[in-house]
Amino acid sequence: MALGTEVEAIPANLYQDKDCIRKISECDVLFGCMDSVDGRHLLNQIATFYLIPYFDLGVKLIADGNGGIDQIWATVHYLQPGKSSLLTRGVYTLDDLTAASMYRKDPVNYEALKKEGYIKNVNVESPAVISINMQISSLAVIEFLARIHKFRYDNNADSAITRVSLTDSYIQKESEGETDIYLEKFVGRGDLMPLLNMPEFS
Numbered sequence: 001m002a003l004g005t006e007v008e009a010i011p012a013n014l015y016q017d018k019d020c021i022r023k024i025s026e027c028d029v030l031f032g033c034m035d036s037v038d039g040r041h042l043l044n045q046i047a048t049f050y051l052i053p054y055f056d057l058g059v060k061l062i063a064d065g066n067g068g069i070d071q072i073w074a075t076v077h078y079l080q081p082g083k084s085s086l087l088t089r090g091v092y093t094l095d096d097l098t099a100a101s102m103y104r105k106d107p108v109n110y111e112a113l114k115k116e117g118y119i120k121n122v123n124v125e126s127p128a129v130i131s132i133n134m135q136i137s138s139l140a141v142i143e144f145l146a147r148i149h150k151f152r153y154d155n156n157a158d159s160a161i162t163r164v165s166l167t168d169s170y171i172q173k174e175s176e177g178e179t180d181i182y183l184e185k186f187v188g189r190g191d192l193m194p195l196l197n198m199p200e201f202s
Contacts, residue, residue, distance in 0.1 A: 014042050015104065018195055025050040025190075031140060032056045033133075037092045037100035044086050045196045047079060048183045053147075054079040055140045056086060059132050072166040074136035076143050078159065082187040085180035089161065132166065139164065 012020045015038070024030065024043075030052050032043040040056055047054035056077040064070035077086060086092065092100075103110045139162060147156055154173070161174035186197060195201035 014039065015200070018201060021046060021195065025052070027052060029144065030054040031144075033137070036104070037096045038104060040086055040091070041097055041100075042196075044079060045183070045186075045198070048081045048085075049186055049189050049192070049196055051081050051188045053081075055144060056091075057136050057140050058091070059136055061132075070167070072132060074132060074139070074164045074166065076136060076140045076162045078143055078147075078161075080176075082184055083179055084160070084177035085183050088178040088180045090177075135166070136164065 008023075010017075010020050010023065014020055014024075024046055030043055030047055032040055032054060034040045034043065034056075040058075043054060043056070046052065054077075056079060058075045058077075060071070060073040060075075061069055062071040062073075077089065077091070079085065087094070087097075099110070143159065143162060146152055146159070150156070158175050159173045160176045163172040163174070164170075165172075186192075189197075193202075
C-alpha cells in the first residue's frame with residue numbers, strides 16, 4: 001500500500017480468454033495459486049513458452065475420517081523454463097490432466113465416467129483454510145526474494161521444491177527434477193499457432 005502499485009484484476013478463465021494469456025505472457029514472474037490440475041499445467045506451459053519463472057503453490061489437507069485433520073502439507077515449486085515441470089516432478093499424471101480437462105469441458109460426461117470407474121475424482125469441494133494459504137504464500141515470496149537477494153547459505157538450486165508439513169513441523173528441500181523433454185522443445189517460442197501449441201486454442 002502507498003507504493004504506487006497498480007493491480008489489474010481480470011475475472012476470466014484462462015482456457016476461455018486468449019487475451020488474458022497474452023497479458024500473463026508479459027509478466028516478469030508468475031505465482032500460481034490454482035486448485036485445478038489443468039490450470040497449473042496451463043501456467044507451466046505459459047511460463048515455458050514465454051521464458052517466465054513460475055512459483056507454483058499447493059496445499060493438501062488429509063482428513064482423519066473422524067471430522068479432524070490428519071495431515072497438512074504445503075509445497076512451493078520453483079519452475080524454470082527448459083528444466084523440470086510439474087508433470088515430471090510427479091505433481092500430477094497425464095491421467096489426472098485428462099480427468100481435469102474433461103471435468104472443465106464436459107462435466108456431465110465426466111460424472112458418468114467417474115461412476116464407471118474410468119477416471120479419478122478431481123472435483124475440489126473444500127478449499128484450504130486461509131491461515132494455511134497465507135503461510136505458503138509467504139514462503140513462496142521468500143523463495144522469490146532468495147533468487148533476487150542471496151541471503152541463505154545453501155545454493156538456490158537445492159530449493160527447487162520446498163515442502164512443509166504443518167502437522168509434523170518440518171521443512172524439506174529438494175533440487176531440480178527430471179527435465180520435461182516435451183516442454184524443452186518450446187522454451188521461449190512465444191506466440192505459436194495454435195497458441196501454446198494446444199489444439200483447443202486453434
